[in-house]
Amino acid sequence: MDLDPTQRASQEQFARQSQHYGKGHILQKVEDVAAVLPELSLPHHATVLDVATGGGHTGMFFARLGHQVTLSDLTPQMLENAARGAAEEGLKVETRLHPAESMPYADGTFDLVTCRIAPHHFTSPIDFVRETARVLKPGGRFLLIDGTVEDGQPEAEAWAHQVEKLRDPSHHRLLSPNTWRDFCVHAGLTVELSKVTSFLQPDLEWYFEVAATPDYNRRQVRELVQTAPESARQLFQISTEGGKITWWWQRLTLIAHKPRHFFGS
Template sequence: MEDRSKSTKELAMQQFGAHAGHYVTSALHAQGPDLKWLVEQAALSGTERLLDVATGGGHVVNALAPLVREAVACDLTPEMLEAARGLLAANGRTNVTFAEGDAEALPFGEAAFDLVTCRIAAHHFPDPNAFVRECRRVLRPDGRLLLVDNVCPEEPDADALYNEVEQTRDPSHFRAWTKAEWIARLEGAGLKVHSLEAFPKTFRFQDWCERMGVEPAVREHLERKLLDAPEPLRRRLGVQEEAGRLVSFAGESVLIAASPRA
């Protein structure tokens, strides 16, 4: 775990550093029902201090900064922080500070935040248990964690194929977990899950590859891997093709609201 943990984090910094701008402009990240859900679930009064872990292009902070007293955008990759800084400056977000930091060892004191968010990032974390413990540590006793991430199917064969294609496309993808695994992890860290909502996602194959700068040979391999999968797996992963070419496949995200147990 330790060796893979180090290599995954190094790969994440390389991958996201090289493609930071794509994540600012990505429609999948800049929009989506999960952003609306985050705003609704946050139920902010304007006095809160927010931490967004693995902020990426800064879209969560962009949506929530007008609703809080202070927002902190934290990311492991300096280039992503610069990309987020550009987006937030362009939108006039003046109550935001930026911190370079590891989601598994957050550079903040205990009980420092009213709200912690993390969106479409946790599948890159080699030790998600440490990430969840850190969220619990930096949350105030009456604080909340709002987590959004891709999940894998519960069926082992679909789980294996989904994670394989994700890791092939982006070696910094550590693992997408099942919904049951996330619930157990959060509860094990002393958090109470208040709600879990799932929503479908469609990955447009070419856009999905472009975002990570996937080489043509790897794209071809991924396309064949999904198109040649057994029919039950194709159906489970929502594989869509036209004229023998892969158009898209389907995934799922969860939106989880949790808070520290008393």
């Protein structure tokens, strides 16, 4: 598999940290996915592709509902763990190793493509959306859930970018809702829902542990938290609770569909 330097950095980072993303990780809670299930209008036994599946939590949610699920990721260790987690639950899933930006499937294969809390690692989110549009069946849906910073907040976005890059070098960029919308429109998809909600970063020290952040970078992040600009303080509600540094990230949920008469790019 040919990988560019950003993809390689992600693969190395997640290979090292793969044991943290299974049972017990906060991503195991899939209420955010369950909340939009009615809006996906899935057929019975839908074909579902979960891109950058990590611990497999999103894909397994759909497998439990009886859908035919493919879990994909570019890190072999993550895929192995996800497959093991699915087998332990008696769920049948397929696994495929590939980057999000280049998918080994025929045009029009899936009723649903999902991608949750991962595109901020991707080298080329626009290529990922273009590939998603290609592999969706006409009428199929794309569900994207990822960290974001709302439009019109350049200072807070720059702060969040510095923090995330120091915490986890495989981080690439948090994209705003309008940027994702533009990518979808460009790829020929129709956006049906674009909603920003907040979720708690419960403890900075735990957040460092999941990414194995080096001590020097941890010090820099703590400094950034102390000196955060007012815009970031307000937007992310940075605070100290019971000795823990917490804040609220913004999370985008976007649903788009592929029109029956598709004119993709």
